[in-house]
Amino acid sequence: MFSVLNRFSRIDNGPLVKKVFDKALLKLSEIVSSQFDPRSVPESEWPGIIKQAMEHSMGPILLWMVTQTDIKISDGVYWQPLIEESRKNAMHDMHLENAFLELAKAFAESGINAVWLKGTALSRTVYPDAALRPCADLDILVPFDQREASLDILKSKEYRFYDDPSQLLPMDHPIFLKLTHHFHLKGRPPASVFIDLHFRLLRDEELLSQKDHKWFMEQVQTETFNDQVFSILKPEAHLLFLIAHAVWHHEREQLYLIWYFDIHLLISKTELSWKMIVEKAIDLKWNRTAEKALKLCEELFATPVPSDVFSKLKDRRPPGEKIPRKFKFEDRGFGLEMMLQNFKHLETKEKVVLTFRTLFPPAKYMRYHYQVREGRLVLHYYLVRWFMQIHHSFSWVLKQIFHRKKNNKI
């Protein structure tokens, strides 16, 4: 089956842009959602499917689906990278589980109302086996006023802020801590488990106000794993969060299949109140976002979304609906817009520091983002960076003028 998936490109009701996804990706989606029997896949197609699976963190679940059949994976050399990745993931998963049980206990004993999010929660509730859901880190949400106490607990377990070369500022820099919605920490070797300690669900308060965040914090239920009680979001709230996370939080990145597979499994394996989901999505002004995510899941995985959900979301678009930036503008100028958003939260001196850092990032940041090997000069990459920044900023300004003129005409 070859399917064409739609992507919104305009905030008004302009023409939709059709985006064609890789055939192997579509086939992978069909296999993992049991729409397509892996035994019917021609051998020549497996390398492409496996490549997609590994890029989208779907390797373990694909391997698991295949080994449920009589396909002999020892026959094909192209299976080896998948087996190797699944092996590594299994090892990493055991470290994560160890850390999860230790921290769940520590938070409970300290009276911290910790809520486990995303893969950490889903792997133990909707996935057939926890190891089938690769997790780069453990995501924990705590109340804002408990974040420092939670941080102290993590530090007592030898977790530390880590030096992330992809970030402009160190993780424990006062400006970074002011702008971020979660602390990033790393445990001691050899496990070196990464923790994202959230105290807000989403970074941008325009997308999720404090009042709405409070609603999410009230939507909590308990589960038990290996005799350890832990809290997760109720399925409706978790679904809305996963949708927002997949569509907005990483909006600059392309489709990451595992996030949508999470949504698919949550919908398929849980009793949901769709009435509540639709009403809350409308209340949050997340109509178009929910439509996009659910439509993608429906097309990729044949996720059972009730047919009236889309019509209700479409017919009841609220004024001032929150449209993700990527829907409003193309990628260019995103960095400038992010910076202007950040400035709202900073004092003048901090704005100067951030601007300087943006223009003159550290060498390790340049090496990471421009993939410059150690030992090679990075100086000329600054020129590249400045050129792109000027170019994108100029494009963004032009778009602002264009949209303003258009809105004035309407």
Add this chain to the structure above:
Amino acid sequence: MNNEKIDKGSPFSFTMRAAVPHHVMVRAVSNEMVVFNMETEFFYGLDDVGNRMWKLLTTSDTIQDAYNILLTEYDADPDTLRADLKALIGQLSENGLLELVK
């Protein structure tokens, strides 16, 4: 029932029972098994035959019972199979991945 554990590396008999210690975690990967000793922080891999032996050892009442089932599943010389199973148990016990109980 006598649940006395024997020390690592001590001689054992097939009338004993094998158990997974609390500090050991396992994950299945395809037909293999990855075993993790949380105390030593070392990982071990079992191939498909080792995986099957592990599963039977940890679910059977005695090692002898596990051996008897393996005899029906594998077309191997009984003495060779017994020696292989004994060697695997020895390695697992030595590395803290299996406890042997009288």
